[in-house]
Amino acid sequence: MAAAELDRRNRKPRRILFIQATEPAGYPPLIHASSLMAEAGCYVTFLAAPFAGCALKLPCHPRIAVRAIPPRSSHVMGKVWYALYIAAAARLALRLQPDVIYASDPLGAGPGLLAARLARGRLVYHEHDSPAPGALSPMLARSRAAAARRAEFVIFPNETRGRIAQAELGFSADHLRIIWNMPRRAELPPLDSQPKAESPLVLYYHGTISPDLLPLAVVEAVRRLRGRACLRIVGYEAPGATGYVQRLIEFGGRDNSMPIVHYGGQVPRSNLVPTAARAHVGLALLMASRGSEMNMRHMTGASNKAFDYMAAGLALLVPDRPDWRDMFVAPGYGRACDPTDPTSIATGLTWFLDHPTERRAMGASGRMKIEAEWNYDSAFKPVIRTLCPDG
Numbered sequence: 001m002a003a004a005e006l007d008r009r010n011r012k013p014r015r016i017l018f019i020q021a022t023e024p025a026g027y028p029p030l031i032h033a034s035s036l037m038a039e040a041g042c043y044v045t046f047l048a049a050p051f052a053g054c055a056l057k058l059p060c061h062p063r064i065a066v067r068a069i070p071p072r073s074s075h076v077m078g079k080v081w082y083a084l085y086i087a088a089a090a091r092l093a094l095r096l097q098p099d100v101i102y103a104s105d106p107l108g109a110g111p112g113l114l115a116a117r118l119a120r121g122r123l124v125y126h127e128h129d130s131p132a133p134g135a136l137s138p139m140l141a142r143s144r145a146a147a148a149r150r151a152e153f154v155i156f157p158n159e160t161r162g163r164i165a166q167a168e169l170g171f172s173a174d175h176l177r178i179i180w181n182m183p184r185r186a187e188l189p190p191l192d193s194q195p196k197a198e199s200p201l202v203l204y205y206h207g208t209i210s211p212d213l214l215p216l217a218v219v220e221a222v223r224r225l226r227g228r229a230c231l232r233i234v235g236y237e238a239p240g241a242t243g244y245v246q247r248l249i250e251f252g253g254r255d256n257s258m259p260i261v262h263y264g265g266q267v268p269r270s271n272l273v274p275t276a277a278r279a280h281v282g283l284a285l286l287m288a289s290r291g292s293e294m295n296m297r298h299m300t301g302a303s304n305k306a307f308d309y310m311a312a313g314l315a316l317l318v319p320d321r322p323d324w325r326d327m328f329v330a331p332g333y334g335r336a337c338d339p340t341d342p343t344s345i346a347t348g349l350t351w352f353l354d355h356p357t358e359r360r361a362m363g364a365s366g367r368m369k370i371e372a373e374w375n376y377d378s379a380f381k382p383v384i385r386t387l388c389p390d391g
Contacts, residue, residue: 014388017098018046019115021077021085021107025056027128028304029157030104031269032184032376033383038063040388042100047092047111049085051075054236055266067092075239077107086111093119100387103147105129106136110143113150122387125151128181128302129295130161133168145169153383157181157302161294179379180301183311188371189274191313196280201229201353204279204314206272207305209245210238212296213286219252219261221345227255229349232279234264234272273312280359281352282309284318284328285339300327306334307374310366315359317348333366 016037024030024046034044038061046058048068054075058066069084077085093101093115102124103112109125116123125147136144148154148171156162159178166176196202203222205214214233222229231252237244245263252260267275276282284306286296295302300323306316316334318324329336335351338344352359 014042014100014390015096015098016042016044016100016102016387017089017092017096017115017119017121018044018102018104019089019108019112020047020104021049021082021111022075022105023050023054023056024048024104025058025269026054027104028183028269029126029128029179029181029376030102031058033102033126033380034064035059035061035184036377036380036384037388040384041390042388045092045096045098047085047089049077049081056268059268059270082107086114089115090118093121097121100124102126103151106131106140106144109147110140113143113147116150123147123151124153124155124383124387126155127161127165128157130156130165132294151175152386153177155179155383158298158300160298161302164294177383178301179376179383180307180374181304182307182374182376182379183273183304183370185371185375185377187273187308188311188367189277189313192277196278198280198356200227201225201281201349202279203229203231203281203283203317203349204234204276204309205231205283205305206234206267206276206308208238209233209235210241211244213238214248214283215285215339216248216251217340217342218283218285218345219248220342221349222260223252223255224342224346225349225353228353230255230258230260230262232262232264234267234275236266273308276309276312276314279312279314280363281349282306282312282314282316282334284309284316284324285337286319298323300324307370310363310374311370313363313367315352315362316366317345317352320344331365331369333362333369 038044044064046066050071052073069088072081089111097119098121100122101112101116104126148169154175155177162176222231249261316328318328320336328334335348337348
């Protein structure tokens with residue numbers, strides 16, 4: 001056996017500590033990154049900060065462990081809970097001595113930076129949701145900047161967000177990586193040999209449920225189609241949107257004694273794309289009223305919805321904005337509409353109803369794009385090669 005191979009086999013497996021002060025099971029990029037690292041031979045530990053009402057759990061893997069502070073009653077991270085989380089991160093870093101600390105978002109920056117210093121490990125900073133200028137407390141703002149400047153990789157899901165942060169925080173542009181929130185190849189469901197029934201047209205939405213992401217105008221548009229379409233929803237209500245699902249159901253009413261809006265509850269990530277595959281059109285809409293907020297304004301790539309729907313073989317209905325049209329409409333994966341206007345939405349849905357062959361072609365081409373190129377396996381490979389070179 002070659003000396004290099006013997007050295008590789010005798011080398012201690014790398015340990016990765018994921019730091020994010022919330023429930024990581026709600027973040028597909030963390031699920032994908034951790035599973036890819038585990039498959040590369042690393043041992044992964046998550047430090048979670050669960051809260052009541054979140055039923056999502058990370059997929060089981062023999063090389064992935066989850067540690068957590070006690071669950072809190074609200075999604076809000078108070079000072080006491082944050083102090084508990086920081087202390088837990090420090091203890092884990094000292095006990096595990098991880099080779100890499102993978103910290104996410106501003107709340108994870110401080111404890112991630114501390115863990116990296118205590119363990120003398122490499123640091124990755126991955127920001128899923130960027131704060132508005134001046135929104136962070138001075139302490140969190142300093143931690144965020146320090147973590148970004150210390151990190152070997154600074155990962156953003158949208159290039160504009162990444163460039164804004166790079167200029168604001170002063171980290172090296174060479175460390176910036178743009179990785180869209182795409183599914184893994186393994187999540188592609190098998191091609192169904194039995195074609196789906198064409199009627200009614202099933203619209204599908206999954207993810208956080210709120211008026212900004214799933215406006216009432218969608219339900220009004222479905223109602224206008226008089227039984228030719230229905231809406232299927234999977235996910236959980238956003239903080240501040242309690243009761244919104246019931247409002248959607250009641251607003252939809254019934255057609256021919258059947259409800260127009262169907263709610264499937266929370267579905268684990270492992271079943272999400274197969275669930276979507278039972279529909280026809282995926283909704284990746286957002287309200288223009290939130291257009292001034294940076295995350296909503298720069299959502300292409302950051303939203304996993306459109307990519308998940310493509311993996312499921314669905315045609316897309318997206319906002320009529322230049323970046324969405326360029327990414328999804330121009331290549332032929334879907335159509336655009338005004339999410340605030342029921343007439344615009346109904347027009348888009350009517351096109352799908354009247355052009356079933358073209359709709360199926362959109363879904364097929366989208367699925368092929370995910371399999372060939374737009375998948376997390378391909379996008380995250382350069383990071384894996386650097387952090388887990390023995391995999």
